[in-house]
Each structure stands twice: as C-alpha cells, then as structure tokens.
Amino acid sequence: MLNNATHHLSRILLLLQLPKKKHQTITPTTRRRRRRRRRSLTSSSSSSSASPPMQMQTPSTGEQQDDDDNNIKKSIYHYHTVTKHSYPSSYAPGPHNLDWSNQPNPFLRFLSSPSISLPHPSSPSPSPHYPLLFSSSFPSPPLPFSILSLSYLLFHSLSLSAWKSTSFSTWSLRVNPSSGNLHPTESHLISPSLPPSHPPFIAHYSPKDHSLQLRSFLPSPLVPNSLLLAFSSVLWREAWKYGERAFRYCNHDVGHAIAAAAISAASLGWDSRLLDSLSHSDLDSLLAIKATYPPPPPQFPDRPVRGRFPWIEAQHPDCVLALFPFGSDVSIDYSALRDAISRLSDLEWLGKPAPLSKDHVCWDLIYKTAEAVKKPYTPSDGFSVNPFRPSGLISKALYKDFTVWDVVRKRRSAVDMDGVHVMERDTFYQILLHCLPSGELGPEEKQGKQFALPFRVLTWDAEVHAVLFVHSVAGLPRGLYFLVRNEDHFESLKRAMRQEFEWDRPTGCPAGLPLYRLAKGDCQELAKQLSCHQEIASDGCFSLGMVARFDPVLREKGAWMYPRLFWESGVLGQVLYLEAHAVGISATGIGCYFDDAVHQILGLDGLEFQSLYHFTIGSPVLDKRIMSLPAYPGPDIDA
Numbered sequence: 319m320l321n322n323a324t325h326h327l328s329r330i331l332l333l334l335q336l337p338k339k340k341h342q343t344i345t346p347t348t349r350r351r352r353r354r355r356r357r358s359l360t361s362s363s364s365s366s367s368a369s370p371p372m373q374m375q376t377p378s379t380g381e382q383q384d385d386d387d388n389n390i391k392k393s394i395y396h397y398h399t400v401t402k403h404s405y406p407s408s409y410a411p412g413p414h415n416l417d418w419s420n421q422p423n424p425f426l427r428f429l430s431s432p433s434i435s436l437p438h439p440s441s442p443s444p445s446p447h448y449p450l451l452f453s454s455s456f457p458s459p460p461l462p463f464s465i466l467s468l469s470y471l472l473f474h475s476l477s478l479s480a481w482k483s484t485s486f487s488t489w490s491l492r493v494n495p496s497s498g499n500l501h502p503t504e505s506h507l508i509s510p511s512l513p514p515s516h517p518p519f520i521a522h523y524s525p526k527d528h529s530l531q532l533r534s535f536l537p538s539p540l541v542p543n544s545l546l547l548a549f550s551s552v553l554w555r556e557a558w559k560y561g562e563r564a565f566r567y568c569n570h571d572v573g574h575a576i577a578a579a580a581i582s583a584a585s586l587g588w589d590s591r592l593l594d595s596l597s598h599s600d601l602d603s604l605l606a607i608k609a610t611y612p613p614p615p616p617q618f619p620d621r622p623v624r625g626r627f628p629w630i631e632a633q634h635p636d637c638v639l640a641l642f643p644f645g646s647d648v649s650i651d652y653s654a655l656r657d658a659i660s661r662l663s664d665l666e667w668l669g670k671p672a673p674l675s676k677d678h679v680c681w682d683l684i685y686k687t688a689e690a691v692k693k694p695y696t697p698s699d700g701f702s703v704n705p706f707r708p709s710g711l712i713s714k715a716l717y718k719d720f721t722v723w724d725v726v727r728k729r730r731s732a733v734d735m736d737g738v739h740v741m742e743r744d745t746f747y748q749i750l751l752h753c754l755p756s757g758e759l760g761p762e763e764k765q766g767k768q769f770a771l772p773f774r775v776l777t778w779d780a781e782v783h784a785v786l787f788v789h790s791v792a793g794l795p796r797g798l799y800f801l802v803r804n805e806d807h808f809e810s811l812k813r814a815m816r817q818e819f820e821w822d823r824p825t826g827c828p829a830g831l832p833l834y835r836l837a838k839g840d841c842q843e844l845a846k847q848l849s850c851h852q853e854i855a856s857d858g859c860f861s862l863g864m865v866a867r868f869d870p871v872l873r874e875k876g877a878w879m880y881p882r883l884f885w886e887s888g889v890l891g892q893v894l895y896l897e898a899h900a901v902g903i904s905a906t907g908i909g910c911y912f913d914d915a916v917h918q919i920l921g922l923d924g925l926e927f928q929s930l931y932h933f934t935i936g937s938p939v940l941d942k943r944i945m946s947l948p949a950y951p952g953p954d955i956d957a
C-alpha cells in the first residue's frame with residue numbers, strides 16, 4: 319500500500335501526465351514570440367540587418383540608475399524565459415539543422431604568435447591522493463611558479479585528455495567538460511617572471527598541443543606573488559549548435575573551467591580566488607579584445623540573421639582568477655591593478671586570431687544579453703581570501719586509490735548509465751559532503767560561506783542548491799531529496815516549495831549534511847521526463863537539478879550575477895564529475911531539461927528560485943565501438 323509520502327509524490331508525478339495544454343509552461347505570447355524568432359532566421363551579407371535595429375545597452379549613471387537596473391533585469395528575465403525548454407517537446411530557439419560546413423574550429427590559434435612549449439608531465443606523479451586534497455589542510459607544500467608548474471596546472475585542468483575515433487569520425491576530449499563538446503572557453507595565463515629568464519608575459523593556452531601562444535611581454539607583474547588565469551568565451555562556438563540557449567551553456571562551461579583550475583592549482587599547493595571586483599571593461603583590456611577583433615556593430619539585428627560577421631568570433635571576457643601559494647599573505651590593490659591594466663593598450667600585442675568559421679548566424683539575443691550582464695567595477699568588495707575548511711569525510715576507504723591527477727584526467731561524461739548499479743548509502747552521503755560550500759563546520763555553524771575546495775574560489779556565498787532524484791542507493795528510500803547548500807535560504811525554500819513536502823532527515827545522514835527527504839517514491843520516469851527525456855537521468859543511481867536563488871540575487875547585486883549563477887552551477891557540476899570518478903563510477907552534466915516543469919514539480923512559482931543545471935551520477939555503459947587514443951601526440955586535425 320502506498321504510504322502518505324509516496325502518495326504525495328504520485329500525485330506530483332501525475333501532474334506531468336495531464337493533457338498537454340494544462341501543463342505547457344510557456345504562455346501563448348512566448349510561444350508566438352518563439353515561432354516568430356524561428357521563422358525569421360534571415361540572411362545578411364553585412365553585419366547590419368535590414369530590419370529595425372535594437373539599441374545596445376550603455377552603462378548607466380546618476381538618477382537613471384534604477385530605471386536602467388530595471389531594464390537590465392527585464393532583459394535578463396526576457397533572455398531567461400525565452401531560452402527555457404518546455405515540457406513535453408518545445409525547445410528554445412536554435413538552428414533546425416546543423417550547418418556542418420560552418421562548424422566553428424574548436425581550437426583558437428593566434429597566427430604568427432611565438433609559441434612557448436610546455437613539458438608534458440611524466441609519471442610517477444607528485445599529485446596527492448584524491449581525498450587528501452579536501453582534508454585538513456593543503457596536502458603538499460606549494461610548488462614555485464615555473465614553466466614546469468604552469469604546465470602541471472594546465473595539463474590537469476584544461477588540456478586534451480584523449481582522442482576518440484570511430485569509422486566515421488575522430489574528435490578530441492578535454493580535462494574540462496563542455497556542453498556538446500564544443501568548448502567555447504578559452505584560457506589565458508598572465509605570468510610573473512619565471513626562472514631562468516622569462517620576463518612577465520600574457521599568453522593564450524593552446525590545448526591542442528599543450529603550449530602557450532605569447533600575446534605580449536609585460537613591463538612588470540600585474541600583481542605580486544600571484545599567477546593570473548583568465549577565461550573568455552567564444553559564444554559563437556556554442557550558439558552554432560544550440561542557438562539562444564547557448565549563453566547559458568557557455569557560462570556552465572566557465573564554471574567547470576574555474577573548478578578544474580582551482581582543483582589543479584590546489585594539487586600544486588596553490589589557492590585560487592576570482593578577482594571579481596574588476597569590471598567587464600577591465601577584462602576586455604586585460605585580454606586586448608579591442609586590439610584583437612573587429613568591433614561589434616553599433617546596433618544588433620532584431621532577429622537571428624545568417625551572414626559573415628567576423629566580430630561574432632570575438633572572445634567575451636568572463637573572469638580572472640588569482641593563483642597564489644596556499645596560506646601566503648596575498649594582498650591585491652584593485653586600483654593599482656586597474657591602472658596597470660589600463661596601460662596594457664600601449665603594449666605590442668602579438669598574433670592575429672585565425673578565423674573559426676566562414677559564415678555565421680547572429681543569434682542576436684545572446685549578444686544583447688552578453689551586453690546586459692557586463693559587470694561594473696565594484697570596489698567595495700575588495701580582495702580577501704576565505705579561511706580554508708576541510709570537506710567532510712566519512713571514510714577515505716569510500717574512494718578508490720586514485721591521485722588527484724588520475725581523477726581529473728580520467729573524468730569522462732557517461733553517454734549511457736547501466737540502470738543496475740546500486741550505490742552504497744555512505745558513498746552517496748560522502749559525495750554530497752564534498753558538495754558543501756563551507757566544508758566541515760561546528761555544531762552551531764551553517765552552510766553558506768565558500769570555505770571548502772573548490773568553492774572557495776568564488777567570492778559570493780552559495781546561491782545554488784540541489785533537488786535530488788534518488789533512484790538506486792542502498793538503504794535509502796527512492797524519492798525526492800533536497801540538499802540545502804546555504805542554510806540561510808532554508809526557510810524561504812520551504813515556504814516557496816510544495817507544502818506537502820516532508821523535509822525529513824534521511825536515516826544515517828551525517829549531522830553536518832543539510833539533506834532532507836521531500837517525498838518517497840519512484841522518480842526514475844520523472845527524472846527522465848524532466849531532463850528532455852534522456853535516459854541517463856533515470857538510469858543512474860541519482861540525478862539532480864541545481865536550484866538557484868535567482869530574482870533576489872539579481873535584485874540585490876545586479877544583472878552581472880546572472881552568468882555567475884551558472885558559473886557556480888558549473889563549479890558544483892565539476893565536483894560531481896570528480897567525486898563520481900573518485901568512487902569508481904561516472905557522471906554527466908545535463909543542460910537539456912524542461913525548466914518550468916522542474917519548478918512545477920517543486921511547487922516553485924515566479925522567479926525566486928530557478929533550476930539552472932541538471933546532473934546524473936551512476937555506473938556508465940561504455941560504447942565499445944569507440945576507440946580511445948592518447949591525448950598527445952594527437953592526429954593532425956582540428957576536431
């Protein structure tokens with residue numbers, strides 16, 4: 319007989335079986351707008367469209383600030399709403415067919431820029447055992463900055479990790495994951511002087527051959543005792559396949575890259591922190607975007623347009639991380655740093671980016687949104703480093719005998735889950751303990767501050783929670799569970815979600831893990847339906863949706879937090895990938911899910927909380943038809 323809780327979940331599940339009209343979550347207006355946008359993919363031979371143009375956003379000043387803020391928020395909400403997928407089969411505007419002849423090259427090359435080759439790390443590796451990295455303190459003394467240690471950093475975060483081949487095609491895979499394996503994220507090192515005689519420099523990282531492409535020498539280091547690592551996105555790479563939803567995926571990928579870098583840095587004894595007071599325009603100058611690419615048009619078209627638009631290949635600067643020896647006394651003076659950055663335009667910048675595609679599609683909404691989320695300088699934030707807290711550990715024995723470097727280079731997305739593996743309950747709790755931002759806390763303390771690895775790289779308190787669909791964990795009833803990653807949000811979450819949810823602590827749950835059971839019941843079919851009908855969401859041990867505090871964050875801080883919520887989701891996703899591999903199974907990020915259907919299941923109305931990313935964890939089924947080849951030396955193709 320069904321008990322009450324199961325009955326509740328069954329009722330909730332029924333919601334998804336209502337006739338289409340009732341649970342279609344897009345409004346007729348949105349649907350009409352989507353149809354119009356799809357129909358209107360027009361051609362253009364120049365960067366300006368024939369149709370009435372829309373104004374680009376300009377920075378706001380003085381009295382107009384509130385109005386401008388409201389407008390910006392509206393544009394973000396517009397983007398976020400239009401790019402929702404809707405159950406059962408309505409997808410955000412994107413291309414109907416893939417234009418293979420214009421697939422963007424996944425490898426950016428700066429032509430005529432001198433190359434700095436990086437030594438390939440050889441075994442035996444000096445990397446710590448995986449669980450040790452998250453334990454009482456950083457496990458190894460910091461390595462000095464050198465060409466070798468930079469090579470270690472990049473090899474274990476952003477390099478190629480394999481080539482795959484079938485009789486039809488061959489493609490590369492990387493240490494960091496990417497939606498559709500399109501890899502919009504580019505990385506740039508800003509290095510201090512290195513022994514024996516390298517002056518400070520800025521270089522672009524080329525994963526294809528694990529080398530640096532020199533962009534400029536610096537007259538002096540930009541910040542003392544630190545290495546900087548900047549990320550930018552080639553939005554077009556992702557938009558080519560996913561259309562308007564691509565801006566979300568690019569930002570997930572940035573989050574994965576941030577976490578990959580923070581973990582790799584930690585394995586070298588380096589701490590990392592976003593330099594997030596800097597403005598978008600500071601980052602633009604840091605990467606010499608204006609000196610490198612043609613400018614965007616003064617006005618964007620008002621609909622998706624096909625044509626040849628070289629400006630579309632420009633990198634969109636995302637963020638810069640400071641990496642420094644763990645525990646060192648780093649102080650960064652933002653105003654001195656901004657002064658130094660503003661003088662970079664006087665330098666000689668080397669290399670011209672090779673084109674990535676012949677023709678393009680301008681998904682105008684992406685570029686308007688990228689404008690609207692540009693961050694201003696926020697001096698009040700200043701630079702600080704959070705105290706380190708270890709992550710909770712039930713037992714080291716729950717992990718396989720892998721080093722950090724083994725795990726990061728083994729990471730692979732599962733394309734299929736076996737549907738039979740049963741996860742031990744302690745393994746499940748252990749994985750979730752490593753997902754907590756504050757690590758291990760005293761009895762009166764609450765989760766929320768970013769103290770633990772790799773979350774401590776982020777400069778804001780945790781905003782992202784997780785709703786879990788538990789399918790196959792020994793000793794744990796199947797059902798919906800909720801991990802509260804910032805306990806200050808607990809009451810608002812409870813108020814915002816279905817009142818019939820139980821909010822019970824599951825059996826055996828460690829005291830420091832804010833995990834709650836919402837409802838018992840089999841939610842395999844539900845998880846699959848919500849994740850665009852993908853079986854990977856139902857055939858793993860559990861899957862999850864990342865639920866972010868949304869509208870309050872944008873109101874409190876500004877539209878520039880929009881991409882950052884996706885970064886935080888990506889950081890959490892990277893941890894899930896690594897944890898899964900460290901316990902001997904696998905995971906997959908899921909960007910395709912039906913946004914409002916997830917909200918409906920949870921009872922969430924409005925924009926206070928939004929689901930931003932899904933994930934699944936389980937035992938992978940390997941496709942034996944795919945051959946695996948070593949990352950280096952790879953075949954001489956760009957794929």
Ligand SMILES: Cc1cc2nc3c(=O)[nH]c(=O)nc-3n(C[C@H](O)[C@H](O)[C@H](O)COP(=O)(O)O)c2cc1C
Binds near residue numbers: 494571574854909
């Ligand atoms: C943001 C993001 C969204 C993704 N969404 C999906 C998805 O919806 N379905 C899926 O099967 N894989 C998804 N993936 C997995 C990618 O396809 C995978 O990362 C890519 O093919 C590269 O493979 P690798 O992770 O093994 O390096 C996603 C990955 C990321 C980072």
